[in-house]
Amino acid sequence: MIPFRFLHAADLHLDSRFTGLTHIPPAVRSLLRESTFAALGRLVGVAIKEQVDFVVISGDVYDVSDSSLQGQLRFQEALQELGSAGIGVFMIHGNHDPLDGPRLVSNPPKHVTVFGSDTPEYVTATRRSDGCEVAVISGLSYPTMKVIENTAQRFKRKPGCELYHIALHHCNVDGDLQHETYAPCSRKDLIEKGYDYWALGHIHTRSILLERPFIVYPGNIQGRSIKETGAKGCYVVDVNEDGATSLKFHELDVVRWQVREISIQGLKDETQWIEAVERALKEIREEHPQMMSVVRFQLTGRGAVHRLLTEKGAVADLLSELQRREGIKAEQKAFQGLVWTEGFAVETGVEMDRERLLQEDSFLGELLRFANFSKESTEELDVLFRSALAPMMENRELRRILSETGVEEKRNWLERAAELGATLLSGVEESGKDEQKAAFHGQDGGLDT
Structure with a gap:
């Protein structure tokens, strides 16, 4: 096998509006809005500096289906810069930039391959230095914003071809609850297709789900909210003469x-x-x-x-x-x-001696013991949530949220409820029970309700 190098990125979300933040001065908002473009510029810089043979982009180049003219022009500029450096680009469209979304009508440059939405075709990628064929790339774009079919089933390794195989797929593997369940599939689905590297998009948290074959989410290139913390960027992927694959993460966020x-x-x-x-x-x-x-x-x-x-x-x-x-x-x-x-x-x-309260025969002690017991038992936790939230279960949206809430998040909710209960009850206890009052410290420090 001929060694080669490529860059894997996804979820550029160019020209994000950062609508979740309030009371932001115009200068700060302008910097935030420019950050996705700056991250794109850094992506191009990494591709050129690392001398990659090609770039793969796994969907959601833009943030919304009615992508801004500025976002489209800036992306075209980045593509031209990559092309000038002899770097090919292979890309798909995701749920935020589907093929039916309004955008500039223009044919992509010759060095750019945009995959369609029907059957994943086979496109051969070459090494930049000598034009040798090094990989077969397949991809599948979203025709519309919502794709609920398991489209991974359409992929198939090219028969009789020994080249390294890369699949571009914008999907939700194993039902990540933090993102919409579009193009749902399982790791088993992907493994069975025989590809060497699944270049995924859609999930904004960087993760390598598997190494044989490689199933990789690079995450988005620029965080856009407090839910997207930590370094954001792309992977540079090296494939050696034995077909062994190694990844190096590059930070792109500003x-x-x-x-x-x-x-x-x-x-x-x-x-x-x-x-x-x-x-x-x-x-x-x-x-x-x-x-x-x-x-x-x-x-x-x-x-x-x-x-x-x-x-x-x-x-x-x-x-x-x-x-x-x-x-x-x-x-x-x-x-x-x-x-x-x-x-x-x-x-x-409020300050309290929690261990002492857990041993006391009091309402607050019983509350804390019940919270601890429910946290330790998944079955008891589910029973508690079903009974406590029963009056609200007629609301379909609330039912959906609860069904998508994991065990750890439920435990956190219960812990916060117990803490709030202890805080609220502290004022009652200190005014009526001397033995309970002794469990709290700093009674003159503002514990009155």
Whole structure:
């Protein structure tokens, strides 16, 4: 087998609108909207620098079916740059950019292959340096936005061909609940088709599902919400003379999304809490000095400042001030090292001796013991959710959400409910039960309801 190298990317979502964010200065919103184009530019740079023989793009080049003219022109510009470097491009369309979506009517350049939506055809890829045939590539585009058929069944390895086989597929393997179940299939379905590398798209979390054959989601090239945290980019894939495959991830994002936890344990007052937030902001800037970061602070633990965070408006006030400061930097075009605080998730509680409460013969003790028991038993957890949410099950959308909710998420919900119950009951207990009151600390620190 002739060795070769290719780049695998998916879910470019060019010109995303970032509609989930509010109260953003125009300069920050402009940077966010430009970030997908900047990531595309970095993709082209990686392809040229790494001297790949070709690029495969596994769907969702654009963010919506009525893709913007700017997004289409910028993508065409990137294709031309790849073509000028002698790099071929093989691509499919996904649910966000289906073939029937309105877009510029133009034939793709000669070095670009866009696969159709009927039967995966076989296209031979060549090595850039000498034109030797190195791989057979197949792909299947979405004709419309919603494809609910298992279209993986249409793929088939080219009979009698010993070249390396690559399949481009925009699909949901094994029912990932975080994404729409379009083109659903299983790993078994893909393995049986005999391909060497499944270049997948649609799931935005980077993952290598299998290595024999390789079944790979590169994730999207630029995070677009707090649900898309961590580094985003593409894979450069090397295939050697023995057909062995190796992957190297390359970061492409210019805006990094993250959730940063701050515990209030041991914080005595508002000043110490603000200092903890400022330290976290400094750490983020030092970790990513060359890019913009968007962070949600997850406030956890138990401590004296809990009441301050939940009742005094301190969280909203600090958020406004942090956003004001970063907005000034953005207006001055100081984007490198800029950290935009997206919000605070307050998951804190009042100070309590939880272990002692678990041993006490009290309503709060019983509540905590019941929560622990239900968390440890999947069967009891399901029974609890069915009984507690029974009045709402007539709503079809709520039924769907519950059916798609995993065990770990249900456990998290239960844990939060138990924490909220303990917090609310603390005021009742401290006013009526001396033995319960002894289990909480800092009674003069704002535990009154």
